[in-house]
Structures are given as C-alpha cells and as structure tokens.
Amino acid sequence: MQFRTVILTLCLFLAATLSAGDNWPQWRGPHLDQTSSEENLPLEWGPESNVAWKLAMPARSGATPIVWGDRIFLSVGYDPQESDRLELWCVDRRSGQPVWKRELGGGNEILRKQNLSSPSPVTDGKHVYVVSGTGILRAYDFEGQQVWTRDLQADYGAFGLKWGYASSPLLHEDALYLQVLHGWYTDDPSYLLRIDKATGKTLWKVERPEEAYGQESPDSYATPALLRHNGHTQIVIVGADVVTGHDPEDGKELWRVGGLNPEPSATQRLVASPVVGNGYLYVFGKRGPILAYKIGDDGTISSDDLAWTRERGTDVPTPVTDGRYLYVVNDRGVVTTLRADSGQVVYGPERVEVGTYSASPLLADGRIYATSEEGTTTVFKTGPQFEVLATNKVQGYTLSTPAISNGQFFIRTAEFLYAVGSEEPEQ
Secondary structure (H helix, E strand, O other), X not given: OHHHHHHHHHHHHHHHHHHXXXXXXXOOOOOOOOEEOOOOOOOOOOXXXXXXXXXXXXXXXXXXXXXXXXXXXXXEEOOOOOOOOEEEEEEEOOOOOEEEEEEEEOOXXXXXXXXXXXXXXXEOOOEXXXXXXXXXXXXXXXXXXXXXXXXXXXXXXXOOOOOOOOOOOXXXXXXXXXXXXXXXXXXXXXXXXXXXXXXXXXXXXXXXXXXXXXXXXXXXXXXXXXXXXXXXEXXXXXXXXXXXXXXOOOOOEEEEEOOOOOOOOOOOOEOOOOEEEOOEEEEEOOOOOEEEEEOOOOOOOOHHHEEXXXXXXXXXXXXXXXXXXXXXXXXXXXXXXXEOOOOOEEEEEEEOOOXXXXXXXXXXXXXXEEEOOOOEEEEEEOOOOOOEEEEEEOOOOOOOOOEEEOOEEEEEOOOEEEEEOOOOOOO
C-alpha cells in the first residue's frame, strides 16, 4: 500500500511538472530544437491586442529572449551612431520592466543585418551566461552579480568572420560549448571550446581543420547542436563545408562528413544550425543542399549514412521537425514540408506572409510559428496539409527567433520586446 502511495504521489508530481509552462533557457528552447510541449498558446495577436506588455528596445538584435521563471534575459546592443555599448538585461516577466542591466563593453557595430549583440544568452536557472560578438564571455547570478569573465579574443586571437561573431553558446550539464569557425579575415585555425560553467576556465580547446574553398566559405554563424543517441552524446558543429561530431569529454573529432558546398562556392558561409530528430541528423547548406544522415548505433555518422538529400533548402532560418515531418521555411517565406525519413515532399512550395525571414520557425501546440523580418508571424498547422490559421503583426524590424514560456510568446523587434498572451497560472 505504501509503495502504491509513493507511485501515485510521483505520478501526480510528474503530471504537475509536465503541465507547468516550459522555461526557454537557450535560443532553441528547452529541447534544443525550437519545439515546446506547451498547449493552449496564443493564436492571434497584434501590436496592441493580446499583448500583456511591451518594453522599448534601443536597437535591433538577433538574440533570442531567454526565459527562466520570472526572469527574461536579453543581449542588447545600442545603435552605434549613438553608442557602441553592449549589455545584458534582466527583465521581470510579469511587469516587463528591467530589473538590472550590466555592460559588456563597447565595440558594437552594424554588419549588414546584424550587430554584435547577436549571440543569445543561456541559463541553468541559477546563473546566466552571455557572450558578445566582441568575445566578452561572462557569468552572472540572477541578482546581476558577476561570477566570472573572459575575453576570448584576448585569449585566442581576433575573430575573423566577415559578418561578425554570432554563434550562441550551447549549455550542456556542467559546461558551455562555443564554436569559432572563421576564415574571411584570418588565417588562424577555427576551434571549439569547452568552458567550465562554474569557473569560466577552459576545459579543452580543439582546433577544427578545414579545406573550405574561398574566403567566406570557412565562416559559420551556426550554434553547436547536442546529439544524443543510444546512450551516446556528441557535440555537432557545422561550418567550412563540413559537419563534425565531437566527444564532449575531450573534444576529439569522432566523425566528419561533407557535401555542404557541392559547387564549390567561395561565398558558401553557413548560418542554419544542425537539427537532430528521431534518429536523424539534418544539416543545411546556403540555400541548399539539405543532407539527412541516419545516426549510427554508436552515435557516429559516415558518408554511407546519408539517407537522403534535397537540392534546395534554407539559408538563415533553421528548420524544425516533429520526428515525422521536417518543416522548412526559407528566407523568402516559402514553406516546404518533407518526410523526415525519406525527404519526400509532403507539400510545397507554399507561401506564408510575403517578406524576408531570418528568425527560425517554432513548433508548439500542433502549429508552426514563422516570424518575418517585418514583424509578421504566420501560424500554420503541423501535419501533411498546409493550412494557415492566423497572420499576426507587431511593430518593428525582427531578426530574433521568439521564445515560448508559460503560455506566452516573447517576440523581439528593433522597437520593442512584446509579451504576447496571458501568463498561465502557477500549477
């Protein structure tokens, strides 16, 4: 009887945990794949409708809002014509007001679309970790007290990317993983770092050799992905025409596959991050190709594991999968949905709201949310048929992928951070 009571208590606890809202601790969310398990999310909104609050922003940023409990963390860059300052903000999610701001130094600049606030922070619920495009890497507690600081360019040399450093850290267990894949402005080797989250010390640094063609092709603006399969865990990074898998413990390169620059092109820099789902790894060249690899039993991948390929794909937005379908929204707002296991076209091309798309699509509540640079989010159904459910607009230029947490969307534009919808009550 006592055993049954314990099991019942555990089940009730798990049910409450699962029904509670997710945090959004990294730019790709709680599952590291742009998906959320939340339901009953907002479907329709506007600049002044179904908006709990909005907070004025000083300038554009590609960084996603990071949410944990009642705190939102933002990487912030100011308009370089007025100030070159870079900051980390902590915002109260209930009131929409800043709790504290911490300066990350100067050096912000506009590089075509983006500026040097593009990397998103990450959090473990106790500390928040942020890296700027200038290479300043810091840890703060939730009260804004600095725990440690690093200067990656001072330690390892100047970043050499044409459009500025923009990769976000990957937080896994006790460490941060950061990639610096560059070649336009430097002959220094590219590398991958593992940083102790408690102390900021480098646990290992491995160089990543490449033979990319041309000046821009070595540059990568993607973020490392976590591959977990059959009890094996690897850090996957994409750039310089290839994708590689690394041992988290020592950084050793375990496998390498190419094919991302078939032409080859000197301008084939990579932006979209790798996608892991249902035993497959998907990687994306500049507007193509899409390569889908079946992950081996030991977690490794070889060229023989190529399951399917598609010539045309996406450039900046990272696609999303529910395990059955791969949803691709390209930079022009053209949607193509593919069978995740075969690459067979389920439908498409279909068009969402006309515009340019840099934010990555989100999957939640049986829907795909695709946000354009013009601030328009088109909501369409998951599954084998294309059906638009809503088209919603907010004010301002939008590069950032939105965040989902506890029944709300957090949409960041150059003008405002919007809290869309009403927060779910505490469970």
